[in-house]
Amino acid sequence: MNEVENLSFEEAFKELEDTVHRLEGGGLTLDESIALFERGMRLAGHCGQKLDEAELKVSQLVPSDEGNYKTIPFEEEDTL
Amino acid sequence: MSKATHYFSVSQITSYIKELFEIDFVLQDLWIEGEVSNYSRSAAGHVYFTLKDEAASIRCVMWRSLAERQTYLPSNGDSIVAHGRISIYEVQGTYQLYVDALQPAGLGILYLQFEALKKRLEAEGLFAPERKRPLPPFPRCLGVVTSPTGAAIRDILHVLGRRYPLVEVILSPALVQGDKAPLQIVAAIEALNQHTDAEAIIVARGGGSLEELWAFNDERVARAIYSSRLPVISGVGHETDFTIADFVADVRAPTPSAAAEIAVPDQGELRGTLHLRRNRLVALMGRQITERRRALEPQARALNRLSPQAKIASHRQRIDELTRAASASLAHQLALQREQLRGHLLRLQSLSPFATLDRGYSLTRQLRTGEIVRSVAQVAVGDRIETQVSDGKFESLIHETKTAGA
Numbered sequence: 508m509n510e511v512e513n514l515s516f517e518e519a520f521k522e523l524e525d526t527v528h529r530l531e532g533g534g535l536t537l538d539e540s541i542a543l544f545e546r547g548m549r550l551a552g553h554c555g556q557k558l559d560e561a562e563l564k565v566s567q568l569v570p571s572d573e574g575n576y577k578t579i580p581f582e583e584e585d586t587l
Numbered sequence: 588m589s590k591a592t593h594y595f596s597v598s599q600i601t602s603y604i605k606e607l608f609e610i611d612f613v614l615q616d617l618w619i620e621g622e623v624s625n626y627s628r629s630a631a632g633h634v635y636f637t638l639k640d641e642a643a644s645i646r647c648v649m650w651r652s653l654a655e656r657q658t659y660l661p662s663n664g665d666s667i668v669a670h671g672r673i674s675i676y677e678v679q680g681t682y683q684l685y686v687d688a689l690q691p692a693g694l695g696i697l698y699l700q701f702e703a704l705k706k707r708l709e710a711e712g713l714f715a716p717e718r719k720r721p722l723p724p725f726p727r728c729l730g731v732v733t734s735p736t737g738a739a740i741r742d743i744l745h746v747l748g749r750r751y752p753l754v755e756v757i758l759s760p761a762l763v764q765g766d767k768a769p770l771q772i773v774a775a776i777e778a779l780n781q782h783t784d785a786e787a788i789i790v791a792r793g794g795g796s797l798e799e800l801w802a803f804n805d806e807r808v809a810r811a812i813y814s815s816r817l818p819v820i821s822g823v824g825h826e827t828d829f830t831i832a833d834f835v836a837d838v839r840a841p842t843p844s845a846a847a848e849i850a851v852p853d854q855g856e857l858r859g860t861l862h863l864r865r866n867r868l869v870a871l872m873g874r875q876i877t878e879r880r881r882a883l884e885p886q887a888r889a890l891n892r893l894s895p896q897a898k899i900a901s902h903r904q905r906i907d908e909l910t911r912a913a914s915a916s917l918a919h920q921l922a923l924q925r926e927q928l929r930g931h932l933l934r935l936q937s938l939s940p941f942a943t944l945d946r947g948y949s950l951t952r953q954l955r956t957g958e959i960v961r962s963v964a965q966v967a968v969g970d971r972i973e974t975q976v977s978d979g980k981f982e983s984l985i986h987e988t989k990t991a992g993a
Contacts, residue, residue, distance in 0.1 A: 516753050517725035520857070527864050530871040537879060544872040551865045558854050561752035565744060567735065568759040568778055576782040581758050583741065 511549045516557040523550040605675040614673040620692050623661045646683035653687050666692035701804050713813050714834045720818040723786045728755045729850055730785035732775040735760040738793040739843035746844050751851035757783050763792040768802035773811040780816045791822040791843035803830035822846025944977040963990050
């Protein structure tokens with residue numbers, strides 16, 4: 508299993524759903540349950556943190572040489 | 588009278604004229620604009636009317652099967668545009684327009700072209716519901732095809748930033764109106780497909796007139812959307828505008844902002860879900876522990892009965908009582924001894940020489956040595972002595988000594 512800190516939001520969110528599902532399914536030893544519970548709580552915390560820290564990144568695709576493209580930062584023009 | 592070179596029956600010449608009409612491809616595929624009069628519908632369901640303008644008129648017929656497919660049928664006085672072919676009605680020796688589509692004239696020719704292209708692409712399967720692809724639920728990267736200076740990109744970035752700032756946005760700029768727009772839009776879609784990690788594409792333009800939105804009714808744009816490897820969300824114009832691009836797109840959004848909303852999940856909802864999942868985890872864990880504790884209870888009770896704990900507890904209580912008694916008796920002893928000590932102190936005080944001073948006696952010391960003078964022999968003339976009385980001291984100089992009895 509990957510370290511929670513290294514997971515993308517999507518990965519962590521999906522794993523959280525799986526974790527809840529597995530705990531709901533039952534048939535686990537107490538140790539397994541506790542391990543899942545702890546990981547689930549860390550996953551939920553990680554997802555929340557990702558949302559808190561996120562800042563929209565915007566770039567613009569421009570043609571470079573011979574049919575290639577590169578991205579440059581996109582600055583919104585204040586046309587108003 | 589010259590000799591006729593051509594000799595026909597009525598039927599023959601009528602057939603001949605009809606053939607002339609039918610080999611003319613203008614007459615076989617045309618739009619005619621005019622005002623409706625003499626509108627009637629036969630018992631069989633066919634529609635008959637006359638189209639006229641200031642100077643001329645033409646008979647029109649629309650067969651029942653076609654008329655039934657029309658959402659719009661005209662009334663006398665309507666200005667309409669009718670599509671069809673012109674041919675000869677042999678029985679009456681008249682020509683007429685065989686109508687296969689008609690629309691109110693106000694919609695204009697663009698609308699009719701739109702309808703024709705829509706029909707063609709629909710027949711080709713470009714709008715088929717089964718080819719609509721699902722959108723990624725948590726896209727990491729989104730492509731946006733629109734003008735870098737328009738209102739659409741501002742609206743889209745605003746919505747994406749508010750709802751799901753985790754997403755990375757790549758703008759693939761294109762003109763969104765004018766003759767150059769269709770090819771730029773096509774190139775922008777292809778560039779996102781081939782040169783970026785985008786997982787879905789928003790193709791968008793803010794509101795405008797039918798002419799301004801026209802690039803999104805271009806067949807090349809429609810085919811580029813159809814060929815896109817990445818699913819496409821269209822957001823063109825306002826709620827009421829439908830373009831060909833909307834029909835081909837995997838998801839049609841009514842506006843650019845709405846396209847952005849469809850493209851990403853909402854962080855408010857996600858936070859709500861996270862909260863629910865957290866609560867669920869705690870509840871599930873709590874239930875597990877409760878269940879296990881309940882399972883342990885009978886054993887715990889049995890163990891309790893057999894355990895030395897109870898005995899230890901009773902001993903502990905006994906020890907407690909003894910300790911309390913011991914400490915009480917110790918305190919009593921101490922008080923007694925403190926009382927005795929006070930008695931001793933009082934007695935000592937009464938024996939102190941200082942108490943004697945109070946009664947008028949004094950104490951004399953050699954000033955030099957500090958020794959107490961008990962005998963005349965201890966002092967000599969010229970010695971200094973110090974005498975202590977009850978409230979202080981004074982010094983004296985000896986100028987004579989006498990021994991008792993001498």
